[in-house]
Amino acid sequence: MKRRGWRLGAVAVLVVICFSGAGQPEVIRTSSDLGPLPGDRYDYTPQDYQRWQRASALLVRQCMAERGHPDFPLDPRYPSDPVVATAVGTDYGALDLVTARRWGYGWDPAKSVAARPKGRRMTNTEYADFPACNTAADRRLMRGIDLKRDWLYANSRAIEVDKAVKHDRRLRAAWDTWSRCVAGQGFTRYPDPVAAFTDTAWQRGSDGNTRHTQRERSTAVADVTCKRRHHTAELWHSVRAQKQAADIRRHHERYAAGLQALRTYRASITEVLRKLG
Numbered sequence: 160m161k162r163r164g165w166r167l168g169a170v171a172v173l174v175v176i177c178f179s180g181a182g183q184p185e186v187i188r189t190s191s192d193l194g195p196l197p198g199d200r201y202d203y204t205p206q207d208y209q210r211w212q213r214a215s216a217l218l219v220r221q222c223m224a225e226r227g228h229p230d231f232p233l234d235p236r237y238p239s240d241p242v243v244a245t246a247v248g249t250d251y252g253a254l255d256l257v258t259a260r261r262w263g264y265g266w267d268p269a270k271s272v273a274a275r276p277k278g279r280r281m282t283n284t285e286y287a288d289f290p291a292c293n294t295a296a297d298r299r300l301m302r303g304i305d306l307k308r309d310w311l312y313a314n315s316r317a318i319e320v321d322k323a324v325k326h327d328r329r330l331r332a333a334w335d336t337w338s339r340c341v342a343g344q345g346f347t348r349y350p351d352p353v354a355a356f357t358d359t360a361w362q363r364g365s366d367g368n369t370r371h372t373q374r375e376r377s378t379a380v381a382d383v384t385c386k387r388r389h390h391t392a393e394l395w396h397s398v399r400a401q402k403q404a405a406d407i408r409r410h411h412e413r414y415a416a417g418l419q420a421l422r423t424y425r426a427s428i429t430e431v432l433r434k435l436g
Contacts, residue, residue, distance in 0.1 A: 186387070187254055187387070187392050187393065188254055188255040189254060189255065190250045190251055190392075190396075192254075193251075193392060193393065193396040194396070196396070196399055196400050196403055197400055197403040197404040197407055198313045198320075198406075198407065200418065201312065201313035201407075201414055201417055201418050201421065202311065202313050202421075203311060203314075207421075207424075207428075210425075210428050210429075210432065211300065211428060213432060213436065214296075214300060214427075214431040214432050214435075215293075215296045215297070215300065216233040216234060217233070217431060217432070217435040217436060218292075218295070218296035218299055218300070218431060218435070219231070219292045219293055219296050220232075220233055221435060222288075222291075222292035222295050222296065223285065223288060223289070226292070228284075228285050228288065231281070231285060232278030232279050232281070233278060234276045234277045235276060235278045235279065235280065235281040235285075235289075236276045236278065236279065236280040236281065237280070237281065237286065238280060238281060238282070238283055251352060251386075251391075251392040251395055251396070252352030252353050252355060252356040252386075253355070253356055253379045253383050253386075254383060254386065254392060255383065256380065256383045256384070256387075258379075259376065259379035259382065259383045260376060260379075260380055261371075261376070262369075263361065263369055263371050263375035263376040263378070263379045264355075264358075264361050264369050264375060264378075264379050265361070265363070265367075265368040265369030265370075265371055265375075266368060268368055299431070300424065300427050300428060300431065302427060303423050303427075304423055304424060305420065308416070309413075309416045309417050309419070309420035310417070310420050310424075311417065311420075312410075312413050312414060312417030313414065313417055316406055316414075319406070320399075323402045324395075324398055324399050324402050327402070329398060330394065330395055330398045333389065333394045333395065334350065334351045334391070336389050336391075337351075337352065337385050337386060337389055337391045338350065340381075340384075340385035340388060340389060341355070341378070341381050341382055341385050344381040344385075346377070346378045346381050347378070352391065355378060355379075355382050356382075358378075360374070360375070361375050
């Protein structure tokens, strides 16, 4: 919805009132503090991922046993450790002031972001059979799903929805206000918070972590402070919710088919966990 008469200040206040009324915390520290989005129910969750990992590992172990590897571990290491690159993403950029002060746009290097395998290292002979068993496990868990048409349809629409969000006048005005606020504290005038978060000046390593320089940490503090002052994340979240809801209404049948595919997938995982877990 676009109305030329709307002013950013009024919209921001309205958003804050709505969120407070919904029981949201006054201080936003993570994107989850902002509440759910309409598209969330159509998407894969962290819990789905955890259950998939367990179900897939059980199916792989069963397959490997059938191929002559009866003691194959559920969480094996590869014969040689691969180079791991961690993709770092954020919906709204930095939000937590404590983290910004200490780690800038990164995190405590003592805390691993990616979980490491806990099982023994697989042998070269096991590794030769592992890809086929992995493929078979995926095929079993995706049974009955049209991967090209229905699987995670909401994700396939995300690019178009994000374009609509980024072109929303209210959000562009909010970003401009945030940008001037950050620049007013002596830092780069970024076009939006994600540009600040992903600035190459922070020199992220292969694990996705940054160098935590004084400049980086000070920029992150200014970033979060300005978001809180102008309710940038709340407005951003509100615009995303509106655009997602509109897209779901426009493509209702396709979203419904995608949701059914997700339910089929979850049912397959449940069945595997019941039989093998």
